[in-house]
Amino acid sequence: MTDQSDKLFTARLADLVSLCERDGTYEFSSFLDERQCADAEQWCKTNTGSLRYRLWGGYENARRRMLAVYPDYCEEYVEGDYPFVCLTFTYRREDKLTHRDFLGTFMGMQLRREVIGDIVVGEGIAQAFVTEVAAKLITTTVSKIGRVGVKITDSKAFELEDAQKFMDISGTVASLRLDCTVGLAAHLSREKAAVLIRSEKVDVNHHTVSSVSHELKEGDVLSVRGCGRFILSGINGSTKKGRIHINLRKYI
Structure with missing residues (x-):
């Protein structure tokens, strides 16, 4: 998002909180994409006060979800009232x-x-x-x-x-740096992976990361423009030479 769209987005979140505080009932956003969901959750952690919030898209692993902000006494009803x-x-x-x-x-x-x-x-x-x-x-x-x-x-x-179907990818990497993992995921040399990252064509957990040395952890979601989307699903020890065994799941 641009700085201006970031400001508009957080203003909409603040409006939901204000309406909920005024009316004492739940308020819902429109459907949010994955990056917006991540941003909304981060914002809500420090800006909802005594109110509760939940992101829900109809099933457990939904990518696009609505944000609900509500008083605690509404909690048991909120899922059934998403619009x-x-x-x-x-x-x-x-x-x-x-x-x-x-x-x-x-x-x-x-x-x-x-x-x-x-x-x-x-x-x-x-x-x-x-x-x-x-x-x-x-x-x-x-x-x-x-x-x-x-x-x-x-x-x-x-x-x-x-x-949703996946293709499993496994291999070893020199470290959990982003350039190493992108190289394995996209079948690229580390140097070519670094070019993609520096060109802002790689997202980690729905946010663009331009640092090749960014450290990944299990469960991170990678999106590599032109190559697909992957989950770092496993980190499984090291070889005798110190390389790290990892498993990736590619969305297909």
Whole structure:
């Protein structure tokens, strides 16, 4: 984010807190992307006072989530009151649709990105979290995604959490520096990995990192522009020569 967009974002968060304090009930943001979620959580830790907050996108590992700010007596009800619904799209299994197909259709309807949460695509079925207003528009106007006919319902529970697939990558690195790990993840020399990092084409936990010597830890999420997205899923001891065994999972 730019400095100006950072200020606007934190101003919106402050507005949620002010409204919650004034009205004594929960307030919700729009859908936030992963970087915004990380920034919101950091901001809320020191700026919500006695209020509580939660980021939720409909299932445990959702990438796009809404922020709820609420008094503690609202806690047991807040999950059920998030202003979004899960839409389920069914179609013939032989018709292959992608996340891009669904997002393209929604954006072609002039829906803003912040009203759309995660879209998870399986075989013959896809599920999308969207705001209640967007859901009404989609269910009444959409009969096709691309050229594929679909049926839509808002009455099915989310069931595609395990649809995300990964490719496992393992190897050894000289250290847990960012340039070493990016080199293994993207099959690049350490020097080429360093060029990507210095060119601000690598994110760690959804924030751009330009230092090649940045130290990683287990669980960190890496995004390498043009190469993909990875989780540092394991750090498994050292070789006799002092190199470190690591495991990565690449989103596919």
